[in-house]
Amino acid sequence: MKPFPQPRTSLQPGVMAVTIGCQFPENNGNVVRLVRRHVNTPEWDFKSTPSWWCESGRAMKWRWPAGLEVIATSGPIPDAKLFPIEGQKPSAQETLTGIPRSLLLRTPEAADA
Secondary structure (H helix, E strand, C coil): CCCCCCCCCCCCCCCEEEECCCCCHHHCCCEEEEEEECCCCCCCCCCCCCEEEEEEEEEEEEECCCCCEEEEEEEEEEHHHEEECCCCCCCCCECCCCCEHHHHCCCHHHHHC
16 A cells, blocks of 8 residues: 655745646746645646645646636645745735735746846
């Protein structure tokens, strides 16, 4: 029997991360804040995969086992789909969603300027 995968130590509540390798391509590149470890429910069941409940300033999409698609700004994301942003700490510039305004304004178009 294989042991359960262990969560990465670089991920903890309050850490900002970018979503990568998501099932739905439109979820890739979202900046999220990790709120807490995800606890599985019938609708949000990731089995033994370590996951986090995250918040984002942009809506994300999930598909429940019954086939229903859910679009929301918070929900569970597996560890493996989160790339932590180094050096990010909460500050007075945070928006109501908990994401620093400077990160929300970063877009590929702005990076080219």
